[in-house]
Each structure stands twice: as structure tokens, then as C-alpha cells.
Amino acid sequence: MDLRFTAEELAFRDSVRAFFETAIPADIRRLVSEGRHLTKQDIVTAHRILNARGWAVPHWPAEWGGQDWSVVQRYIFQEEMQRAAVPPPLPFNTQMVGPVIARFGSAAQKRRFLPPTANIDIWWCQGFSEPGAGSDLASLKTRAERDGDHYVVNGQKTWTTLAQYADWIFCLVRTDRTAKKQQGISFLLIDMTSPGITVRPIITIDDAHEVNEVFFDNVRVPAEHLVGVENKGWDYAKFLLGNERTGIARVGLSKERVARAKQLARETPSGQGTLWDDAAFRMRVARLEVQLKALEITQLRVVAGSTQGSDKPDPNSSILKIRGSELQQATAELLKDIAGPYALPLPDAADDLSNAPAVAPDWAPYAAPAYFNNRKVSIYGGSNEIQRNIIAKAFLGL
Amino acid sequence: MDFDFSDEQLLLKTSVDRLIADAYGDFEQRKTYQAEPAGWSAALWARYAGLGLLGMPFAEADGGFGGGPVETMIVMEAIGRGLVVEPYLATVVLGGGIVRLGGDAAQRARILPQIAAGDLRMAFAHVERQARYDLFDVATTARREGSGFVLHGGKGVVLHGDSADLLVVSARTAGARRDGQGISLFLVDAAAPGVLRRGYPTQDGLRAAEIVFDGVRVAASAMIGAADAALPLIEQVTDSAIAALAAEAVGAMTVLQDITVEYLRTRQQFGVAIGSFQALQHRAADMLVELEQARSMAMYAAMMAEAPDAAQRRAALAAAKVQMNDSSRALGQASIQLHGGIAMTRDYKAGHYFKRLTMIESLFGDSDHHLRQLAAVN
Known part of the structure; x- marks a missing residue:
């Protein structure tokens, strides 16, 4: 047993770190660091810089742009990306639909979709959740009926992240209404410009437009856009969600937030000095660091034990999801608490450039919205309650 | 030992609850109030005055109704349930409270009846950026000049400071920034020369202001x-x-509990x-435990809010906070989690209650601050 990185791995880490810190624009990284929302252009810019370096889809098969990296290298890459507050390459493209097409898609689909997906020339969104199908995803009702060489899709998706920017949507649709829940579902790729699609914004409690409702009214989809085998979509979704959960611990992101919290605490007046002089505050930070270290090593254990190309997600990923989301929330909470009474002003107040008294400090108005927004991380990607069910059933046999 | 309200208090509760249910029962109404120029409803303010709420804690001799902290608790709990945006705390509890408790006869006679009638809004300009939650940390100065004073300094997160007519401003007349001695309070006309205000919306849909006092002259009688x-x-x-915010928080938590269980x-x-799942039942039960602990402490806070022994009172209110x-x-x-995605949306009520509760946490001391106070006197 040796938990240290090798010299080669450390060299890899240094080169990745240097690239992130020099090649990705500092203003974009600052937005990420402050938990603010990025524009479409910010996301595309960062994604394409990575893709130009060959690093947008390192975990894909080599013939479609992947790197022949070890699992440890992949881990280092992801951690360093979060440490440098680099916006991750669009996960719908790189973590979700890309790997599904690469593994289960036809040769024609791979040729058509994978290169533009890697370069974000196609922006994908995820059509899974429905109003009546959240934690109980398999109860989804959006249906696709075969009509000649087309499917006709009717129904509604919800919580569709950044659908307002999307060119295509990958959907779970019901193709066999007589089959048992999970068995009548197919995985369909749909052009967002198809007649009959309507996107409606959902504004979240941090006043952001991040998610949407997507309505399908007799949308005709060429049958060639079915991925894999009809009625096997649930298997592909499980494969995809397994990928989502390994990335969801986001240890690097939480560590970056703790580093930022330390910096801000040193700048925040409190008592005779700063908040950092307060032993109770420092103990709270220390406790978070302990918890993050434990999560980091747990994640390394999962990384070291995972076999490439397996379509069975490691049940350990549920542990990563639960504790990772809790620590993301705890670090967002920490930053909000540092702001003190200056958590109150809305961000718009800080952006006002009039010569009236400044609302300060400038980072503080974003702390509470980030805290509010982070409540989602224990809800999405399979809520933490669902993760506990998985652990209880798959691990504990209860 | 008596936790029950008197008949008069029950009457007050019935009428306040009815008014708030009528004015805020439909969540869309709140948006129309927020869209008014001041960020709250002038018409509702007049209705509060008509019901006697704006003069509730003032002595009858000062044009009020002689209510105490329990009456304020009743009003504030209703305000919490409705997620009310009007400046009741800023005007009646803070600004009016200082005049009620510290003003001379002339000041009380001039100001309190106007508040009670709904004609005067106040705000308490005290917090400074470096002070965080330390009440004695005041850098703003008031220099004697002639028979009056000249104020210099900046105040932050002044609740409803943008729509106030009259400000109470803390300023240093002696001593160093963190001295307990040497702080004085002044009444300052919000429209006086040298008062620069920047109003802004807060995360919870209310309003606050940054205010600079740049050579503001006030008379000695201020x-x-x-x-x-x-x-x-x-x-x-x-x-x-x-104590008032504790009651407001209990009102808000009661609604969150109810809509979550529903x-x-x-x-x-x-x-x-989904309420048939035991994991969720237990979390909802934990919410009720929290709510009832909070309700108990809101009652304790009301009981101790004007206790004669200042040290006991301070410790009690720190514990309540x-x-x-x-x-x-x-x-x-827990409420957001039990709902799932729906509570993350702006169109659903729960998130707004969550945001108000979060901001109440950040006002007048977070838990770390008050635990430090309590530990220091232990």
C-alpha cells in the first residue's frame, strides 16, 4: 500500500496545473471560484481551450479523442481542474451522452456526433427527469411511438439544465407501454430545432436561469437517432448515471472553497483582528479539512479499485455522492457565514456603479446565492435519500 | 407558570393573523408589494396603523397601546408566517424602540405618535463594516461644533434604511473604535444634507441601505x-x-413545516x-423538534427581552438567537431536501421562507458570535 503519487504522476500534476492556471482566462476561473453563473460563451471558451489541448474528453476511447491515461491521472486531472476553478467541459457532452454513444451508439452515430460533441459544436442537454418522475425516474411517461422510419415523441421533461443553450437533447422515452417500468424505455437523440419542442425557463431561488422545462408535442425524430437497442435505454441511463456519480464528490471544488474561505477570513475584520484569529472558526475549517481528506482518500480507493470500461457503477459511488454533496454544501455555508451581515445585499446591488456608498465586500453578495444554489447537490443525480437506499440494498443487503 | 395568552392578546392575535392572511395569503400579493417604489406596500402600512400595530409597544401617554414583548411576539410571528416585506422591525422595534426606551419626553411626543399613525418610517443606522456583530465597535464620529454635532462615517446593511424618513445613528463622541464608553445616539433626518444613501434589495426580498454621513449637522436636541x-x-x-426576529423565524418555520408535510x-x-417512506417521516419529525425548540426559545426571548438585569437579559437573548x-x-x-427540486424554484413558496430564515441568521449575530458571548460569561 502506498498512497503517494509516483514521480511521473507528480510531474503530470504539475503540467496540468500549469496549463489550467495559464491557459484558462482568469476572469472565467474567478466566476467559478465565487460560485457564480457562467455565460454560454464562458463555458464554450474554456471547453474549447481544453479540447484544443486534447483534454476535453480524456476518458473517451482514444479513437474519439481520449487520452491513454491511468485512472490516477484522470483523477489528478479532475482534481486539478477543480482546484484551479476551471469550468469542467460540458458534462452533458463529455460525461453523459459522449460515453453512451461511444459505447452503445452505431458507427454512424459515433462519426456524426462524437467529434462535434467533444468540441462543443453541439451543445447537449439531458432529458431524463419529468414532473412525475424524479427520484422514481423509471416512472417516466414521455412516449415515443414508431411511425415508419420516425418516432413521434410526446411528453414533458423538467430540470433540464441549460436547455436554453442546447442544440440537441438526449432523452429517455417510453417505447413500450406494456412492459414493466424499466424495460420499456429507450435512449433517443433529438434535435432541439425540431418542430414541436418548447423550452420554458425555471428560475431558481438564487434568481438564476439554469434549468428548464422541455415540452414535446408530436416531435418527429428519425429512427436512426435511437441509441443502441429499443427498450434497453434504462441500461444506458444506469451506465451514464454511474459516470455522473463518480464525478459528483467534487473534492477538489470543496478544497478550493476551503482555501478561499481561509483567504477571505484573513481579510474579514472581526474583533480586534480578523475572523481567522477566531479559534472556533479555525476549528470549523480544520474539521472540514479532515472530512475532505477522508473523502479524498475514499475517492482514491474507488479510483484505484475501478476497472476501466465497466458498465457497472461502483456502489462506493453512493458514498462519494452523499459525503461529497454534504461537504460541497458545508463549504458553501462556510463562505456565506464569513460574509456575516454582508450576506444580505443582492448581487445586483454590488454591480451598481453609481457613486453612492459602495456595497461591500464585492464577493459577499454572491455567497448566499451560492449557498442557496448548492442545496441542489443533495437532490440531483439521485437524491441522497436514494443513495442511502442503494447503500442499504446493494451493500448491506437490507 | 402560564404559557397562555390573555384575552386581549388572543384578540390581537386573531386580528393580526386575519390581516396578514388577507394581505399575504396569496403569495402573488407579496410580489405586487415588492414592486412598489419603496419595495413594500404603503396601503398595508396604513392598515397596520389602523389596527394599532404600529404603536403597539409604545406607552399610551406616547400615543401607543402599551403592549410589551409578548404583543410584539404575536405581531412578529404573523409577519413571519406572511413573509411580510413592510418595515415593521426597522420602524417600530428598532427606531421606535430606541425612542421609546431612551428618548426624552419631547422626542417621544414628537416621534412616537407619528409612527403609530403610520406617518413616519425609521431605521437604525448602527452596523459598520468592520464591526461584524460587535455592538460596541463604532468608528463613525460625532464632533461637537457650536451647540450641535457634525457626523462623519459610514453605516452598512441598514434595514429599510432607503425608505426611512428618520434615522437613529450611533456615533462616537469619545473614546476609541472598540470602547464601550463614548458612543452616543442621534436622530438624523434622512433628507439632511450630507446623508448619502444607496438602497438595495436583500436576498430575502426586503430592502436595506448603505449610508454615508459626510459632515451631517445635527442640533444638540437630536x-x-x-x-x-x-x-x-x-x-x-x-x-x-x-426577540422580535425569533418570533418572526418561528412564524416562517411554522409555514415551512406545514407546506413540507403537505x-x-x-x-x-x-x-x-413519499410521506409513507420512513426515512422522510423521520426527517419531518426532526423538523418539528427544531420548530418546537425554536418556539420555546422565542417565548423565553419575549419573557426576557426587557428583563431588568441586563446581564441576564443579554445571556438569554444570546441563547435564543x-x-x-x-x-x-x-x-x-430539511424542508428543501424533502421537497426536492420543486423547492429550488422561485415560483414555489418554500425557497422564499428558507431565504428569509437564512438572512435572519445573519442579523444581530450568528451562532458563533452568541456562543462566544455565552462562553465568556460561563
């Missing part, structure tokens, strides 16, 4: 209480505000109401 000795009064009115009863997943903050956070987060 001083409230004795020179250099305002800290005890500032602490007293802050404790009143903590959602658990109606939301179907896996073919059943800690429980309130911790319950607010636990209950608010």
Missing part, C-alpha cells in the same frame, strides 16, 4: 439619552430585535405518497 453612554440602550434594543402527503413517487439560528438552518435545509 441626541437620544446621555452623551457617551448609549451602548446599554443599543444592547437593549438589539435584544428586543432578537407535500409529503401529496407527492407521489414509486406509486405511493443561537437556538433560532440553528433551528432555522436545520429546518430550512
Whole structure:
């Protein structure tokens, strides 16, 4: 047993770190660091810089742009990306639909979709959740009926992240209404410009437009856009969600937030000095660091034990999801608490450039919205309650 | 031992609850009030005055109704349930409270009847950026000049400071920035030359302001209480505000508890109401534990808010604020989690209650601050 990185791995880490810190624009990284929302252009810019370096889809098969990296290298890459507050390459493209097409898609689909997906020339969104199908995803009702060489899709998706920017949507649709829940579902790729699609914004409690409702009214989809085998979509979704959960611990992101919290605490007046002089505050930070270290090593254990190309997600990923989301929330909470009474002003107040008294400090108005927004991380990607069910059933046999 | 309200208090509760249910029962109404120029409803303010709420804690001799902290608790709990946006705390509890507790006869006679009638809005300009939650940390200065004073300095996160007509401003007339002695309070016309205000919306849909006092002249008669000795009064009115916010938080938590349980009863997943899952039942039960602990401490806060022994009072209100903050956070987060995505949306009520509870935590001391106070006197 040796938990240290090798010299080669450390060299890899240094080169990745240097690239992130020099090649990705500092203003974009600052937005990420402050938990603010990025524009479409910010996301595309960062994604394409990575893709130009060959690093947008390192975990894909080599013939479609992947790197022949070890699992440890992949881990280092992801951690360093979060440490440098680099916006991750669009996960719908790189973590979700890309790997599904690469593994289960036809040769024609791979040729058509994978290169533009890697370069974000196609922006994908995820059509899974429905109003009546959240934690109980398999109860989804959006249906696709075969009509000649087309499917006709009717129904509604919800919580569709950044659908307002999307060119295509990958959907779970019901193709066999007589089959048992999970068995009548197919995985369909749909052009967002198809007649009959309507996107409606959902504004979240941090006043952001991040998610949407997507309505399908007799949308005709060429049958060639079915991925894999009809009625096997649930298997592909499980494969995809397994990928989502390994990335969801986001240890690097939480560590970056703790580093930022330390910096801000040193700048925040409190008592005779700063908040950092307060032993109770420092103990709270220390406790978070302990918890993050434990999560980091747990994640390394999962990384070291995972076999490439397996379509069975490691049940350990549920542990990563639960504790990772809790620590993301705890670090967002920490930053909000540092702001003190200056958590109150809305961000718009800080952006006002009039010569009236400044609302300060400038980072503080974003702390509470980030805290509010982070409540989602224990809800999405399979809520933490669902993760506990998985652990209880798959691990504990209860 | 008696936790029951008197007949008069029950009458007050019935009429306040009815008014708030009528004015805020439909959540869309709140948006129309927020869209008014001041960010709250002038018409509702007049209705509060008509019901006697704006003069509730003032003595009858000062044009009020002689209510105490329990009456304020009743009003504030209704305000919490409705998620009310009008400046009741800023005007009646804070600004009016300082005049009520520290003003001389002339000041009380001039100001309190106007507040009670709904004709005067106040705000308490006290917090400074470097002070965080330390009430004695005041850098703003008031220099004697002629028969009056000249104020210099900046105040932050002044609740409803943008729509106030009259400000109470803390300023240093002696001593160093963090001295307990040497702080005085002044009444300052919000429209006086040298008062620069920047109003802004807060995360919870209310309003606040940054205010700079750039050589603002006030007469000697603008001083409230004795020179250099305002800290005890500032602490007293802050404790009143903590008791009021505790009641508001209980009102808000009660609604969150109710709508969460209602959602658990109606939301179907896996073919059943999600409230049939024991994991969710237990979390909802934990919410109720938090709510009732908070309710107890809100009652304790009301009982102790004007206790004669300042040290006992301060410790009691610090304890109440800690429980309130911790319950607010636990209950608010559980409510969002039990709802799932729907509570993350702006169109659903729960998130707004969660945001208000979160901001109440950040006012007049977070839990760390109050635990430090309590640990220091242990």
C-alpha cells in the first residue's frame, strides 16, 4: 500500500496545473471560484481551450479523442481542474451522452456526433427527469411511438439544465407501454430545432436561469437517432448515471472553497483582528479539512479499485455522492457565514456603479446565492435519500 | 407558570393573523408589494396603523397601546408566517424602540405618535463594516461644533434604511473604535444634507441601505439619552430585535413545516405518497423538534427581552438567537431536501421562507458570535 503519487504522476500534476492556471482566462476561473453563473460563451471558451489541448474528453476511447491515461491521472486531472476553478467541459457532452454513444451508439452515430460533441459544436442537454418522475425516474411517461422510419415523441421533461443553450437533447422515452417500468424505455437523440419542442425557463431561488422545462408535442425524430437497442435505454441511463456519480464528490471544488474561505477570513475584520484569529472558526475549517481528506482518500480507493470500461457503477459511488454533496454544501455555508451581515445585499446591488456608498465586500453578495444554489447537490443525480437506499440494498443487503 | 395568552392578546392575535392572511395569503400579493417604489406596500402600512400595530409597544401617554414583548411576539410571528416585506422591525422595534426606551419626553411626543399613525418610517443606522456583530465597535464620529454635532462615517446593511424618513445613528463622541464608553445616539433626518444613501434589495426580498454621513449637522436636541453612554440602550434594543426576529423565524418555520408535510402527503413517487417512506417521516419529525425548540426559545426571548438585569437579559437573548439560528438552518435545509427540486424554484413558496430564515441568521449575530458571548460569561 502506498498512497503517494509516483514521480511521473507528480510531474503530470504539475503540467496540468500549469496549463489550467495559464491557459484558462482568469476572469472565467474567478466566476467559478465565487460560485457564480457562467455565460454560454464562458463555458464554450474554456471547453474549447481544453479540447484544443486534447483534454476535453480524456476518458473517451482514444479513437474519439481520449487520452491513454491511468485512472490516477484522470483523477489528478479532475482534481486539478477543480482546484484551479476551471469550468469542467460540458458534462452533458463529455460525461453523459459522449460515453453512451461511444459505447452503445452505431458507427454512424459515433462519426456524426462524437467529434462535434467533444468540441462543443453541439451543445447537449439531458432529458431524463419529468414532473412525475424524479427520484422514481423509471416512472417516466414521455412516449415515443414508431411511425415508419420516425418516432413521434410526446411528453414533458423538467430540470433540464441549460436547455436554453442546447442544440440537441438526449432523452429517455417510453417505447413500450406494456412492459414493466424499466424495460420499456429507450435512449433517443433529438434535435432541439425540431418542430414541436418548447423550452420554458425555471428560475431558481438564487434568481438564476439554469434549468428548464422541455415540452414535446408530436416531435418527429428519425429512427436512426435511437441509441443502441429499443427498450434497453434504462441500461444506458444506469451506465451514464454511474459516470455522473463518480464525478459528483467534487473534492477538489470543496478544497478550493476551503482555501478561499481561509483567504477571505484573513481579510474579514472581526474583533480586534480578523475572523481567522477566531479559534472556533479555525476549528470549523480544520474539521472540514479532515472530512475532505477522508473523502479524498475514499475517492482514491474507488479510483484505484475501478476497472476501466465497466458498465457497472461502483456502489462506493453512493458514498462519494452523499459525503461529497454534504461537504460541497458545508463549504458553501462556510463562505456565506464569513460574509456575516454582508450576506444580505443582492448581487445586483454590488454591480451598481453609481457613486453612492459602495456595497461591500464585492464577493459577499454572491455567497448566499451560492449557498442557496448548492442545496441542489443533495437532490440531483439521485437524491441522497436514494443513495442511502442503494447503500442499504446493494451493500448491506437490507 | 402560564404559557397562555390573555384575552386581549388572543384578540390581537386573531386580528393580526386575519390581516396578514388577507394581505399575504396569496403569495402573488407579496410580489405586487415588492414592486412598489419603496419595495413594500404603503396601503398595508396604513392598515397596520389602523389596527394599532404600529404603536403597539409604545406607552399610551406616547400615543401607543402599551403592549410589551409578548404583543410584539404575536405581531412578529404573523409577519413571519406572511413573509411580510413592510418595515415593521426597522420602524417600530428598532427606531421606535430606541425612542421609546431612551428618548426624552419631547422626542417621544414628537416621534412616537407619528409612527403609530403610520406617518413616519425609521431605521437604525448602527452596523459598520468592520464591526461584524460587535455592538460596541463604532468608528463613525460625532464632533461637537457650536451647540450641535457634525457626523462623519459610514453605516452598512441598514434595514429599510432607503425608505426611512428618520434615522437613529450611533456615533462616537469619545473614546476609541472598540470602547464601550463614548458612543452616543442621534436622530438624523434622512433628507439632511450630507446623508448619502444607496438602497438595495436583500436576498430575502426586503430592502436595506448603505449610508454615508459626510459632515451631517445635527442640533444638540437630536441626541437620544446621555452623551457617551448609549451602548446599554443599543444592547437593549438589539435584544428586543432578537426577540422580535425569533418570533418572526418561528412564524416562517411554522409555514415551512406545514407546506413540507403537505407535500409529503401529496407527492407521489414509486406509486405511493413519499410521506409513507420512513426515512422522510423521520426527517419531518426532526423538523418539528427544531420548530418546537425554536418556539420555546422565542417565548423565553419575549419573557426576557426587557428583563431588568441586563446581564441576564443579554445571556438569554444570546441563547435564543443561537437556538433560532440553528433551528432555522436545520429546518430550512430539511424542508428543501424533502421537497426536492420543486423547492429550488422561485415560483414555489418554500425557497422564499428558507431565504428569509437564512438572512435572519445573519442579523444581530450568528451562532458563533452568541456562543462566544455565552462562553465568556460561563
